[in-house]
Amino acid sequence: MAGLYIHIPFCKKRCSYCDFFSTTLLARQDEYLAAVAKEIEARKDEAAEPIRTVYIGGGTPSTLSIGGLTAINQLITSYSIAEYTFELNPGDATKEYFQHLLANGVNRLSIGIQSFQDNLLRLIGRRHDAKQAIQAVRMAQDAGFENISIDLMYALPTQTMEQWKADIETALSLHIQHISCYGLMYEEGTTLTRQRDAGVIEPIDEDTENAMYDYICERLKKAGFVHYEVSNFALQGFEAQHNSSYWDGTPYIGIGAGAHSYIGNVRSWNPKNLDAYIRGIENGDLVRESETLTEEDLYNERIMLGMRTNQGVPDSFVSRNRVVLELLKANGLLRETEDKRIVATQEGLHVLNRIIEDLMI
Ligand code: SF4
Numbered sequence: 251m252a253g254l255y256i257h258i259p260f261c262k263k264r265c266s267y268c269d270f271f272s273t274t275l276l277a278r279q280d281e282y283l284a285a286v287a288k289e290i291e292a293r294k295d296e297a298a299e300p301i302r303t304v305y306i307g308g309g310t311p312s313t314l315s316i317g318g319l320t321a322i323n324q325l326i327t328s329y330s331i332a333e334y335t336f337e338l339n340p341g342d343a344t345k346e347y348f349q350h351l352l353a354n355g356v357n358r359l360s361i362g363i364q365s366f367q368d369n370l371l372r373l374i375g376r377r378h379d380a381k382q383a384i385q386a387v388r389m390a391q392d393a394g395f396e397n398i399s400i401d402l403m404y405a406l407p408t409q410t411m412e413q414w415k416a417d418i419e420t421a422l423s424l425h426i427q428h429i430s431c432y433g434l435m436y437e438e439g440t441t442l443t444r445q446r447d448a449g450v451i452e453p454i455d456e457d458t459e460n461a462m463y464d465y466i467c468e469r470l471k472k473a474g475f476v477h478y479e480v481s482n483f484a485l486q487g488f489e490a491q492h493n494s495s496y497w498d499g500t501p502y503i504g505i506g507a508g509a510h511s512y513i514g515n516v517r518s519w520n521p522k523n524l525d526a527y528i529r530g531i532e533n534g535d536l537v538r539e540s541e542t543l544t545e546e547d548l549y550n551e552r553i554m555l556g557m558r559t560n561q562g563v564p565d566s567f568v569s570r571n572r573v574v575l576e577l578l579k580a581n582g583l584l585r586e587t588e589d590k591r592i593v594a595t596q597e598g599l600h601v602l603n604r605i606i607e608d609l610m611i
Pocket of ligand 1: 264268270309475
């Protein structure tokens, strides 16, 4: 089984925390989609395994017109797709758009809500409000979607624990199947980072950030969600199949500007530049950079990806750094499961990146 990712690098407006590759030049969508179509055509059999999951992400895929979306769909109708995810901004939600997505085979939505607090949504530059976010989920459910994920963010400047708890209760009241939750990162070059450096906003302290993370883990567990990856929670059977393939080494083809692919120990990526991508596809000379993973890289990759999940890695796999492993266990940051796998404890999840670095070679 393999996955197909299609990157739609267009946003109506840039959010103040985001450093993803995207542009607000929506007028260029048609030429971009024409290039995407050519790339899919050229690479559709590259994985040598049948495509079973499709993920249209961005940017903001819901900036695509219904016509643009249909054009993409026509290229993938031959696949027998188990999971077809589409990312949507609540500000783009309409009954017609949802009906169209369903008619095109989309069976999973990922809605970028981030917060149900209007003041926080304004602060991070989102273009929707809380009411639109709730309406988007309800509209999608009315249209017939039964597999909906939402994104929520914590550790936002001025965000209080009460607001965070209220957000989680609102999310639960919507009866969705999946929640991805991300702590705010101050990425280089973003508006929010500039505001922090200028003293306009103040990051919340680390203890509150950890408490917010612990709270969602605990509350969602109580509500029946499985915490299957450090940032992801799902009701049983609704774990994201496509994203899970990133964590377990399944091959995937990434289409579009800046998209990454992973096939047979080779990782490759398209230029993160709209002009270079479109020109390269049109002229048939697209330069995709690549690297072949060494045995060491593969070991590190498995540690890095495995430790993010609730499956961890088999104890027997950690062949090196045994002393560090024992030390991390003794300090309560890692534990061994009954089936002899090494997983992070709740305490360990707070410092997961450091643990991963310690275990890597
Ligand atoms: S967070 Fe999403 S919608 Fe906002 S700028 Fe980044 S890619 Fe666009």
